[in-house]
């Protein structure tokens with residue numbers, strides 16, 4: 520049965536003037552990278568055909584996200600140096616940046632959204648390093664992509680989304696709750712539909728659609744991991760709902776640490792203290808990464 524929020528998301532999508540698309544080069548390269556014997560030469564040829572994408576990949580590779588010892592100056596070199604798994608990760612990151620950094624105006628501050636996405640990506644990766652069933656790459660990619668619906672919704676329905684942001688700040692609620700009031704659906708539902716359209720792998724579609732669900736017992740381990748990373752990330756100030764640095768710094772998010780610890784235990788993660796100790800470094804890494812890609 521289709522829920523009301525899901526039906527409302529489908530209606531909203533019909534009002535989008537142009538449906539944003541994933542670059543052809545990216546989806547072809549990802550298909551190749553998913554096959555059992557990968558021809559990296561072919562992957563490089565495809566990526567190089569898209570100049571914007573190629574340049575972005577080189578920038579991501581050299582950002583503080585990867586902390587490489589040597590500077591990589593070409594896509595070919597990146598492919599040899601990093602291998603298929605990492606390249607897949609970087610292409611999806613690049614898709615996210617491409618979709619969000621479009622020419623369309625948006626009420627969202629795009630650098631704040633990137634900080635939120637990289638923040639959730641890095642925290643999810645750290646959490647995954649303590650998990651037996653979720654790989655670090657999976658955690659990272661899911662974290663980067665989880666709010667893709669928000670960015671698109673804000674671009675496509677600017678006026679209503681401005682209201683969403685004001686409502687979220689005035690009432691000190693998150694964007695998800697404010698969206699439910701204004702749109703009767705949310706970025707999670709819209710993002711889920713878009714991710715299906717773009718043929719994202721199923722586990723990521725699930726994360727995008729269900730990371731705000733009320734019942735965490737029904738979440739897949741990866742979705743629950745991103746849900747937790749999202750809450751931690753907002754508690755350290757990386758949220759998309761602000762208009763300015765002053766606003767962001769003026770609000771203190773209180774996080775129920777006992778609740779987070781209990782949720783982590785549900786996915787078999789006990790290293791809560793270790794995670795807390797690494798948060799300061801992650802904040803720096805996120806800021807430097809966004810500055811190097813965005814700046």
Ligand SMILES: [Fe+2]
Nearest residue numbers: 665666730731
């Ligand atoms: Fe979200």
Ligand SMILES: [Fe+2]
Nearest residue numbers: 639665666749
């Ligand atoms: Fe989020």
